[in-house]
Amino acid sequence: MDEQDLRFLTLDWFLYDLSEESSETIASKEFPPGNLLDSLDGYIRHEKIQDSQMVQIDCSGNKSEEVKSLQELADIQKTILKKTSLGKLGSSWLVWGQLMPENQSPVSLAQEICKQLKFEKTSPNWQVDLFAEGPLLGATLYELWSPPQGQGEGESYHLLICLFDSHWRKEALQKRVGYLLKHCQHLFLYRHKVVWAFQQSRRLRESLQQPSRLVPQVTNQSLARLEQSTVNLTELQDHLRQSLNVLAVYATQLNYLQEQRYTIEINLENYRQRVLKLAALSAEDSPNPLGEKAGEWQGQGSSLLFDKFSQFAQDKYLRQIERDYTSLSPGLLLVENSIKAVESLNQIEQTRSDRRLNTTLTIASVGVATSAVVATVIVATPPPNRHPIEFQFTTTLGSLVIGGVMSIAVWCCLTWRRK
Structure with a gap:
């Protein structure tokens, strides 16, 4: 028995897409539900969650082996990645297993797991990507995350490693794994919706650059029209039409930007509520360490563990969108006021x-x-x-x-x- 062996070593891949009318996505078509090949222990499961479609691929490798070496993890991942369709909203990886009776180091095992995995265009970097760690459901959990940069292109991944304590019996372990999978599928979804909405806001911010540069031009031309002693009614109406086009594009894009903010707020709230449920469950189901109130440390630990992303999104994502909206919205008011002035001048000239x-x-x-x-x-x-x-x-x-x-x-x- 090697010190890098784990009992019930399993790799789960969660892919998320916005649900289409047909309820089928690219991932769901490429990964039909059902059990994996006879020699493999695992399954593929689909579930519609709100307006999204989830595909979960669960694989533990060879059925005949209960104890597996971490070196087998790379082969398990290759089995899953024969088809490489990624969810439009995002995807998350979950590695879980049970420590052996010997005194194994969870952090050393987690670091070795990172070395075995490879993602599209990148590999986990423990020193850089470790985002959070803490207790959960009688296990130690490590979260690694490389956020997407810019407008979502480039290298990114999300990985959870959950190593259960060695004293849990198989039935109790299965119960806790069930809790973990049930709540993580929702937490992952809300998380990816938040990240996806922020990436959408970056694209909108970029698309607003052109109409925002037209704002001074529109307002200056409007002022010039107002100062003219003689007005050409046809030219004035042409300028008014151009200004209305700029206003329509600018207002629509700003509205979409605000929608992304609301999307983040809603999904962050859903995320927090799910974290509270998982924390309460972890507190109820955990042993009493060193005379403390039963499970209290586990509940607090899991809450703080997952709340780190919530705080990150609040501080970085929401504040960035709020700053963008605050800096861009005055341009909309300038265009509206210049259009009102030109419309008044147009009405006067039309009346004359x-x-x-x-x-x-x-x-x-x-x-x-x-x-x-x-x-x-x-x-x-x-x-x-x-x-x-x-x-x-x-x-x-x-x-x-x-x-x-x-x-x-x-x-x-x-x-x-x-x-």
Whole structure:
């Protein structure tokens, strides 16, 4: 028996995707549910959790072996990774096993486990990636995490190592493993939703750079339009349309940014509630060490262990999004105010244009009506001693002259009234 042997050594891989209408994701199609090959001890399980789809792949290697060397872990992982579809939301790895009766060092075993595993584009680095450690359900748990950088591209992974104490019997161990898997599948989901929402916010922050650079241009052009003594109504309306387009894009992206903040807040709250449930369960199910209140140290330890991510997301993710929103939202107000000013100017110019058109129509109508009335009256009573052609010419000319005079009179009257 080697000091690097573990009883019931098992590797679980949890993949998460946003659920589609068909309830099938790329991962669920590539990994159909059911038991693994006859020679392997393990299974594939699907579960829909809220708006997400989870695929869990559990593998313990050869069925005939209860005690396994840590060196077998690499082969177990290769068996799982024959297909390398990663969940869109993210994926987490869980390694668990039971210490042998000999005095084994959990931390040394956990470090050796890290050496055996390899993830896409990266391998665990104990010194750099150890994120949290503590007691949980009668076991020692180590959490390693390499967060995604930038907009989510690059090397990242999430790994939990859970080493149960040697004194647990098989039935009690199975009970605790059941608790662990049940709660971790939810904790992992909420965690990945938080990280995914933050990566989405980085993409939105990048996409807001272009419209934010247009804000000074839009406001300066609006001020220039307001200061012009003469305004071209067509150009003004074109500028208004362009400003509205900038406003629509800017407001939509800012709204999406705010949605990512709400997504993080909701899932962090769900995460905290699940941590409290697991902490209470760990406290109830743990032995009484050194006369302390039964399980109290285990419950507090597991709560602090998982709360580290909650505090990290609160301090880094939420605050970053809040700072981004605070710095970008004034630009939206500037565009809105400039659009309101241009709209007011446009309405004034439109009113002036309509008034000029109405005046022209009024003057023309008066002139036409006057000339028509005069012509009608003259034609209705033609003098008997006039030549018809001469009379018609004189009548037409006279009606036009009188209509023109009346139009000028109306124009003078309207101009005087405006003064």
